[in-house]
Amino acid sequence: xxxxxxxxxxxxxxxxxxxxxxxxxxxLAGIAQGPGLASHRDRLGPAxxxxxxxxxxxxxxxxxxxxxxxxxxxxIKLAAAARRRAVVVVNAxxxxxxxxxxxxxxxxxxxxxxDGAAAVAHALGTREVHIVVPSELPSLRLIxxxxxxxxxxxxERLKVELxxxxxxxxxGQAQAVLQLLAGRENLPVTAWKPEAVSGHHGRPTLLxxxxxxxHLGHLARVGSAGYAAHGTADEPGTxxxxxxxxxxxxxxxxxAFGTPLTDVLSEAEMAQPLFLGGYHGTWLRPSQLxxxxxxxxxxxxxxxxxxxxxxxxxxxxxxxxxRTAALVDYLAGQSAGRCGPCxxxxxxxAEALRALVHRGGPAGRVEELCGLVTRRGxxxxxxxxxxxxxxxxxxxxxxxxxxxxxxxxxxxxxVFA
Amino acid sequence: xTGADILNGPALWFANRGTGFVLLVLLTLSTMLGVLSTARAxxxxxxxxxxxxxxxxxxxxxxxxxAAHITTAVVDTFVDIRWWNAxxxxxxxxxxxxxxxxxxxxDLLLAVTATSLLRHRMSHKPWRAVHVMAYAAWGMGxxxxxxxxxxxxxVWGSALNFGCIAAVSVxxxxxxxxxxxxxLVTT
Amino acid sequence: xxxxxxxxxxxxxxxxxxxxxLLPEVISLDEWGYPIVHEPVRGDVLExxxxxxxxxxxxxxxxxxxxxxxxxxx
Numbered sequence: 001x002x003x004x005x006x007x008x009x010x011x012x013x014x015x016x017x018x019x020x021x022x023x024x025x026x027x028l029a030g031i032a033q034g035p036g037l038a039s040h041r042d043r044l045g046p047a048x049x050x051x052x053x054x055x056x057x058x059x060x061x062x063x064x065x066x067x068x069x070x071x072x073x074x075x076i077k078l079a080a081a082a083r084r085r086a087v088v089v090v091n092a093x094x095x096x097x098x099x100x101x102x103x104x105x106x107x108x109x110x111x112x113x114x115d116g117a118a119a120v121a122h123a124l125g126t127r128e129v130h131i132v133v134p135s136e137l138p139s140l141r142l143i144x145x146x147x148x149x150x151x152x153x154x155x156e157r158l159k160v161e162l163x164x165x166x167x168x169x170x171x172g173q174a175q176a177v178l179q180l181l182a183g184r185e186n187l188p189v190t191a192w193k194p195e196a197v198s199g200h201h202g203r204p205t206l207l208x209x210x211x212x213x214x215h216l217g218h219l220a221r222v223g224s225a226g227y228a229a230h231g232t233a234d235e236p237g238t239x240x241x242x243x244x245x246x247x248x249x250x251x252x253x254x255x256a257f258g259t260p261l262t263d264v265l266s267e268a269e270m271a272q273p274l275f276l277g278g279y280h281g282t283w284l285r286p287s288q289l290x291x292x293x294x295x296x297x298x299x300x301x302x303x304x305x306x307x308x309x310x311x312x313x314x315x316x317x318x319x320x321x322x323r324t325a326a327l328v329d330y331l332a333g334q335s336a337g338r339c340g341p342c343x344x345x346x347x348x349x350a351e352a353l354r355a356l357v358h359r360g361g362p363a364g365r366v367e368e369l370c371g372l373v374t375r376r377g378x379x380x381x382x383x384x385x386x387x388x389x390x391x392x393x394x395x396x397x398x399x400x401x402x403x404x405x406x407x408x409x410x411x412x413x414x415v416f417a
Numbered sequence: 418x419t420g421a422d423i424l425n426g427p428a429l430w431f432a433n434r435g436t437g438f439v440l441l442v443l444l445t446l447s448t449m450l451g452v453l454s455t456a457r458a459x460x461x462x463x464x465x466x467x468x469x470x471x472x473x474x475x476x477x478x479x480x481x482x483x484a485a486h487i488t489t490a491v492v493d494t495f496v497d498i499r500w501w502n503a504x505x506x507x508x509x510x511x512x513x514x515x516x517x518x519x520x521x522x523x524d525l526l527l528a529v530t531a532t533s534l535l536r537h538r539m540s541h542k543p544w545r546a547v548h549v550m551a552y553a554a555w556g557m558g559x560x561x562x563x564x565x566x567x568x569x570x571x572v573w574g575s576a577l578n579f580g581c582i583a584a585v586s587v588x589x590x591x592x593x594x595x596x597x598x599x600x601l602v603t604t
Numbered sequence: 605x606x607x608x609x610x611x612x613x614x615x616x617x618x619x620x621x622x623x624x625x626l627l628p629e630v631i632s633l634d635e636w637g638y639p640i641v642h643e644p645v646r647g648d649v650l651e652x653x654x655x656x657x658x659x660x661x662x663x664x665x666x667x668x669x670x671x672x673x674x675x676x677x678x
Contacts, residue, residue, distance in 0.1 A: 339614035340638040
């Protein structure tokens with residue numbers, strides 16, 4: 001395989017580790033030459049300048065999906081925003097603690113993202129571009145600022161503004177980002193219209209994940225046929241994955257769609273339950289991993305979601321119930337506190353889950369709370385948390401029964417102390 | 418009895434004092450109902466809608482008595498109060514300071530009434546900012562009444578004034594007491 | 605077919621519960637006092653729904669045409 005670069009990414013996980021990064025087939029090709037503009041242009045040539053119609057058509061042809069977690073069809077968003085006085089927002093805030101792909105892109109291949117943002121801005125006939133970066137990674141901001149200076153010197157005429165997102169889980173949510181841009185607190189508010197229709201200052205706002213812009217730039221440059229050089233006929237292209245993002249030995253990799261999971265995870269990891277998507281993700285049992293590929297459709301058919309490309313194999317000797325309860329504790333603490341059902345329901349869910357895990361408390365109460373918080377908030381934070389919990393209950397009913405009897409198949413006897 | 422006699426005689430003066438006291442009681446009731454609303458006080462026999470409905474109706478009734486109170490004062494020729502003294506505080510010739518308190522209260526209540534009638538056409542935060550000034554309006558109206566004289570010195574007059582002060586104070590204190598223990602109030 | 609949807613502006617909702625009193629056919633309250641909207645508003649309760657919208661102390665209730673479900677989380 002290609003070289004792994006240990007120290008270039010500015011990303012850093014909660015344990016303070018920098019993820020390993022490997023060169024990739026498309027977005028991460030050439031990162032060994034550094035993040036500079038000169039080597040980027042040498043390798044790829046000038047920034048692409050397709051029209052909005054062409055861009056929408058290409059995005060539709062390859063079924064380009066947003067990489068922020070929801071997987072929204074990008075062509076629809078682009079078509080909706082293709083009106084007067086649009087605004088482009090590159091969301092690299094990456095509030096997901098187990099994801100480091102955006103930080104890696106912004107520091108190892110910033111011009112890949114910025115070419116995409118510039119292409120979209122040009123297509124929409126606007127100069128206004130906002131880039132949201134995590135405020136807790138100052139080195140990332142410096143790299144992006146340097147990249148922007150390089151582009152300005154090379155003649156790119158865009159009005160780019162950088163914003164630092166708060167280190168909260170919900171800070172990357174679309175409405176929360178718009179609030180940040182408007183100078184208000186970086187938290188979600190109710191959206192009566194999608195931001196592609198009416199967003200920043202009421203203008204059509206194309207807000208997408210940084211990786212989405214990277215794909216767009218690549219697509220605009222090589223066309224749909226070129227884009228489909230990797231991946232499958234059904235799902236052309238590549239995607240970035242973050243492996244073991246919140247633990248030891250984190251890694252960011254670009255893989256083509258259709259890559260078997262056995263090429264991505266070790267044999268030991270394939271024998272463990274897999275938590276994937278992000279902290280709002282879903283679980284898969286080891287038996288479901290056999291024959292599974294990195295494919296949105298395959299994973300959806302298995303009852304999970306590829307989400308933000310976060311893969312978290314359960315460490316050996318750990319229990320999925322304990323892991324989920326800890327995640328829900330974290331997520332409850334990350335509620336913006338603005339909506340009653342979330343502010344009250346998530347801590348209650350954490351409490352009920354703890355009761356389930358430690359004392360075999362009623363699953364019925366947990367299910368009830370999942371129902372009570374879903375679709376009753378300004379954002380999808382409670383929904384995602386409920387989805388995680390529902391997934392745990394669905395996949396690990398055996399483990400739930402064990403815990404009710406005071407034993408843990410993961411051998412976490414101390415939880416019953 | 419000619420029209421001039423009525424304008425010059427004590428009838429309007431009595432009407433003015435009467436409407437004044439009724440106004441005080443109505444505003445006090447309205448304030449208490451407002452406080453009850455924010456405390457989300459409710460029981461099986463007393464729905465929240467009742468508090469809201471009463472608050473609105475008592476307030477509107479107060480506004481009509483306010484109009485009557487001002488009219489009787491302006492029309493009465495015994496005391497020289499012009500119609501603009503009612504709206505512009507401290508411009509009167511008769512007890513300008515204490516009359517001014519009343520004018521100020523009127524201005525505040527006009528703002529509160531206007532915004533409340535248009536409540537669902539405006540954004541909630543500015544509406545609320547204006548609405549809390551109703552407390553100030555109540556207070557200024559109370560002081561206006563106490564200091565304009567005449568009946569404030571009587572036993573029943575004083576009793577009424579202090580009764581109103583006590584009623585609003587108890588409501589406000591109870592509201593914050595309620596907040597401290599209530600599980601439902603989650604602001 | 606006039607099917608409207610009652611939507612809650614969740615950050616504005618402060619659990620006053622007036623809506624549930626006015627429209628128990630459609631709205632009930634959860635264990636923390638926040639409204640659960642059970643179904644779209646049909647013609648026979650449309651007027652009551654409008655009253656509930658006007659009566660909400662924090663203007664947190666809105667009557668809208670059923671929205672297309674568009675979720676955007678970048």
